[in-house]
Amino acid sequence: MEERKVRVRFAPSPTGPLHIGGVRTCLYNYLFAKKHGGDLLLRIEDTDSQRFVPGAEEYIIEAFKWLGIKFDEGVGVGGDCGPYRQSERRDIYKKYVQQLLDADCAYYAFDTPEELEAKRQQIPNFQYDSHTRLSGVNSLTLSADEVKKRIEAGEKYVVRVKIQPNEDVVVNDMVRGKVVINSNVLDDKVLYKSADELPTYHLANIVDDHLMGITHVIRGEEWLPSAPLHVLLYRYFGWEDTMPQFAHLPLLLKPEGNGKLSKRDGDRLGFPVFPLQWNDPATGAISSGYRESGYQPEAVVNFLALLGWNPGTDQEMFSMQELIELFSIDRVSKSGARFNYEKGIWFNHEYLINKSDEEVASLFLPILKEKGYDCEIKRLTYIVSLIKERINFPADLWEQANFFFEAPTEYDEKSLKKRWKPESPQYLTELCDVLNGLDDFSKVEENEKLVLDWVASKEYHLGTMMNSFRITLVGAAKGPHIFNIIDILGKEETLSRVRRALEIIK
RNA sequence: GAGGCAUUCGUCUAGUGGUUAGGACAAGGGAUUUUCAUUCCCUAAACAGGGGUUCAAUUCCCCUAUGCCUUGCCA
Secondary structure: OOOOOOEEEEOOOOOOOOOHHHHHHHHHHHHHHHHOOOEEEEOEOOOOHHHOOOOHHHHHHHHHHHHOOOOOEEOOOEOOOOOOEHHHOHHHHHHHHHHHHHOOOEEEEOOOHHHHHHHHHHOOOOOOOOOOHHHOOEOOOOOHHHHHHHHHOOOOOEEEEOOOOOOEEEEEEOOOEEEEEEHHHOOOOEEEEOOOOEEOHHHHHHHHHHHOOOOEEEEEHHHHHHHHHHHHHHHHHOOHHHOOEEEEEOOEEOOOOOOEOOHHHHHHHOOOOEOOOEEOOOOOOEEOEOOOOOOOHHHHHHHHHOOOEOOOOOOOOOOHHHHHHHOOHHHEOOOOEEOOHHHHHHHHHHHHHOOOHHHHHHHHHHHHHHOOOOOOHHHHHHHHHHHHHHOOOOOHHHHHHHHHHOOOOOOOHHHHHHHOOOOHHHHHHHHHHHHHOOOOOOOHHHHHHHHHHHHHHHOOOHHHHHHHHHHHHHOOOOOOOHHHHHHHHHHHHHHHHHHHHHHHOO
16 A cells, blocks of 8 residues: 555544633544644544534634644535535435445335334343344335335334454554454444435544545544544545554543543533533533633643553653654553643643743733733833743732732731731831831842841841831732832832831731 | 453652663641741652563563453443
């Protein structure tokens, strides 16, 4: 077989917001494609007309745009293999369904959902397969005329794949190696439903991957059980020579308890499970997103990349470029990964503190405005430089810096108890005079030396002096270097805060 | 029930037929700091169990257990 250009696809179903596990799947596809100089396509698998949710497609596109994952082809970008929305490919699928029917690899079935449900109730382990298909209402048990009559009368039917019994089907998985399954345990899956004239996932998936020249199918482990069916479908179609290689990724598991990560875990534990905030059009419910929660897209990418893959070194911080260079499917782990969102927070912290003060200041500005304050970017950058290391999210900036904008109106009791001494009022009264004598608060080091020397000459207790001073400015025993604080506050505000505190604190 | 996949510190994971089984997050402790935080250092923490194979198994094989996935006219 000649070397084909790598082409992979991400094929979500527009049934709601994109789950974070889907984001990781797409990321791996992207990394794999770029690593090998190939293409990533976006295909929308909307063959279930029942579950279509408006806005989901736009959401998906916006989410990957935010994350810096670019599609080379597909919905939203175009390409030569379109349309890329399965609902727009009805006619294509019909042709291929017919091919399978003609090859005796599929058959019509008229059993109603109710009849099938009844069988499942009555017969333990019932499945539609080579053992049971002859008891069904289908083109294998009905005469050709009868079948024709029913179809022409508009009776609803489905087309099922006719699985050949008792053959070992081999799936060569890039992550798991050789997986062998006997076709006896496979059932005659529905390939096509006349009700909406659409194929099911299995058929559409194989036809599209083939037509779109997909070389590697990288998807979640939940697909592994149906991979043998897919292999068989390639065989029945006669496309085995260009069948893509499969890679089934380990699942993302709940942070605690059992099972795979779900939306509810996020609600319960307080972290997002979606890349962007999602406002459910039907219920009006709002689900939080990584973007709106203040995560940096680079942090999300980095975090997700390491959940199920690692380069085999101790390095943990990776740019997208590095990930592309280092990524390889054989370093993908086989077992499910618990979703450890605390590590995600750590990544966000790292990315935030690695940003320049100016960048972080620009993240702070809108938050500040929301609080009703404005600030010169230069001054804000200065403030940010003092508190940047303390934050995990941009929103934390306010908590760390609010006292720069709002004078304390009350004073933390614990701090007072520990740091406010009987001599504090006198100390501070005298300190005011000293501060008043300073000509420029921006001379941080110089001022500090002057004040410290003064304290030493008076033989005052430095800790009491400075901590009391801090409480009057901040309202508690916390915050960055005090001479930076008064530099930002300015002489007037500094003195007024001290004086006011002296009146209030008894 | 059936089929499949998996199993190294609490979590994400590295790793090897002979290692003090490594790193990170989280946890605990300490140092630094005029406060808080940061930073730095330290500590505790794992090869699911049982059989083989082998001089030697966490590593290879088998069994068991456990977990997960699938079992829809959803994807």
